[in-house]
Amino acid sequence: MEWWKKSVIYQIYPRSFCDTNSDGIGDIKGVTSKLDYLKELGIDVIWLSPVYESPQDDNGYDISDYRKIWDTFGTNEDMYELIEEAHNRGIKIVMDLVPNHTSDEHIWFKESKKSKDSPYRDYYFWKDEKNNWGSYFSGTAWEFDEKTEQYYLHLFSKKQPDLNWENPKVRKEIYDIMKFWMDKGVDGWRMDVISSISKYTDFPNYEEVSPDENYIGDYHTNGPRLHEYLKEMNNEVLSKYDCMTVGEAPGSTPENALLFCDKDRDELNMIFTFDHMDLDAKKGSSIGKWDLEKLDLVELKETLNLWQKGLHKKGWNSLYFENHDQARVVSRWGNDREYRVESAKMFGTILHMMQGTPYVYQGEEIGMVNAYYEIDEYQDIEIRNAYKDLVLDRKKLTKDEFMKAVHTISRDNARTPMQWNSKEHAGFTEGTPWLKVNPRYDEINVEEALKDKNSVFYHYKKLIELRHTDDLITEADFNLIDKDNKSIFAYERRLDEKSLLVVANFYEEEIEFEIGNEFKLDQYTLVLSNYDEYNKYENTIKLKPYEAIILKNY
Template structure:
């Protein structure tokens, strides 16, 4: 068991556009992040994952980068960033940057040059192909709807974009592209950042030209020929040339990767990444329409998925633990009960995730129990994926307007992007101007100010969970074991290290649920480490768990 600082940390993701606006223009910025550092220090987190702040035309909220070594003007200046880094480090908080190198903006200088002519020096920085009979080169579908190919009149060819047509995919087969990326990474690391979260890094190697039916590994249903073999060559080169030279943390976003494949990314002997984000658990209920269908949460399926990832990565890998991020709905709305039992279920979900083996991620506002939002009109939404999906499904007649709005309320990405709720003043204390996206109306009752000094608040429950991780080695390094596998309401598991056992029980139901301790669990001494209800009884053999109740016991066998 190799101990690492990033295994013992808790990471807090900041979506800067929605965190804190310091200058009244309605857009969160870097100075706003600086203003929030004392709040984060009080919460107890160790690392900030900062979503993109680079120069960008903002087609996909900063994930379309036009200059990797400049700061978006809406967010501030490079001097502001340098001050953020200094102030965070002063508080013993590390900064991990978003690395978005599957694609660039079509306004990046490389792409501007690339589209000029077929013999331009930068032509091969991107993926260009001829069409077939007036149609795109193949039938790949963009993640943001429509063809993944865009026709460009200048050279009468198509370029690949797995996401927006303004996000042109880089050609990682080109050694010059890799060198440019590696040099840019070194530039940021030499500045003093503490690592990278790598956006859709499993998609960087594509095999465009093979027959769709032959020699292909189906990783994503809309893009069949993502070749993961070369992904590993590229990441090993990245590790050799850059990552291995710094004491940093790396986490890769890897859509479509299963646990065995994950070991190729994070195995101790692979020399690639520290950990990855997997999506299997947040895809529960997806159907033919992906997340826009009627998705129902199934606890048994959730337990099976989470346990599978815990078990496979037990030897030689490391898990990222999350329920929320900038691309997902609010966890308390998706997996809990955001009305009658909002606080209880928010605490229960946090317990379930933070007690597992791996590094927990807290998405901004999750620690307050922030919820999904229901805007009346599509005009109030800003997310390109949401807007494109609405047009595709409603205009084609696949769904009614009402059906599509319901799907957006449940799974749309803007649920996570409404402004952070600092207090109950106008615009939740986020801005003195007009916010770039509307504030969730429930900010009057759900906000940081009301929770900081309330010892029973969701915020202070998260703070206690984070304190426990720092105090008890078993939380970071104990071996995981699922118990009560078939229980439809309770997720219960053990963590074991030496003579200690953590017993974690989480009721995912709005009804009382009976917990019975398996007979083979032996102990001499027990104590409650944390619970989201007052626990009066010391008995653990049989417990009547209240709605969304969570308890964690430390059992010692002497």
């Protein structure tokens, strides 16, 4: 079995993880200093968000030099030391590849801007006229350059011009960068918005609802040459290393996901999908993610079931509820007050017993929660641009409506500094943190979690141990139970005569759940629970608020 199928991956957002030089920003030495903590948790792989040289317009996803570590994070030597020390502990390192765009301060773009005759001009997309494509960070996806009197394309910030993968020189540049780091010992890649690297080069307009609008849709992803490029990348680079790849692929379905990760196609190992994380966004809204509605549990179960069934024995799922682009799930869909610990464990249980590779985002393993800040306390460019666009300029939302959405789903909820202890700034830094520390750090921190054997940390540790030791979790079929139940998330993992049951109460009202007659509960033993005991009689389980149990019959 490929090593990444048994692995649990821990994502680190370096600027918020651990600061060793008191400048208020985390660094690579800080990551190295916490390797023993991660070893104790039991994870196998660290995914490191971008650490390259960058003006930090989008916190490192705007890269000005792919071969150099950003000075604030440390040096290349610090990175090489991290790789070595992680490997010494049996932990692999996956870096973040950002192949869709660079910083506008990258030498390629600086040269590209000089003239229409620059040899770097076609490293990017330049047009005489813009279309109605929108930026994911609000507004138009085109920026006018007065010197050469053309527009350049940027699907994200205007300081993140999109690379032109039609140009074979661009592709070779990216492949050489990948080889550079893998030759230093890097074990794989998380590929940022990989589904956008191929463009519809006729740049068709979206069908207009209003001439003043900019639109985001199918033309932003899954362009006509995408899989040609990925096959070439695999042939030129990936096939030559024992590595792991996961591509961020918005716009994917279980069907086209197999184009990425069917093992016979020689492209990627798995992708990040967004179907399940977009379910609380109002369908068809013109303001996207900021227009929220209550999560429908039945819809969540149906979506995850489609992915589990659709990729079984053909592809491989990536499993996540949190990352640097998603809010804290215990605040978003759970209860981050009275039942913070119980609901945090419940979400972990649901996710980690599915088939796929689980991703743990820093702080998720101690049940960190959303930050309920004022608008001027957030740093994220996405929040600031959306506030200007939706509240101040177009008045699509009131400030209160927008802030309710920010407090629920915005990215800075996950980017607050890691909470190590109850000392000032949560032990993250002795300086002034770049982003305000969540005020609940005195209650929620690693030091407290390690002292409490019933903490979220030790529950996650047990979930990770189960994946390492029980092949059923990686190999068995997935069967959803009582799919229309509005309160219970239950499923079976079955392999031949072996059966594993996961039953979870998604809400805080106690509920009695009658499981089907085909499941003889007296033949099952308890593997793990987020309460001291679970109550059953005959084929009925009485579930407490956010209770989650794992039972086995083998």
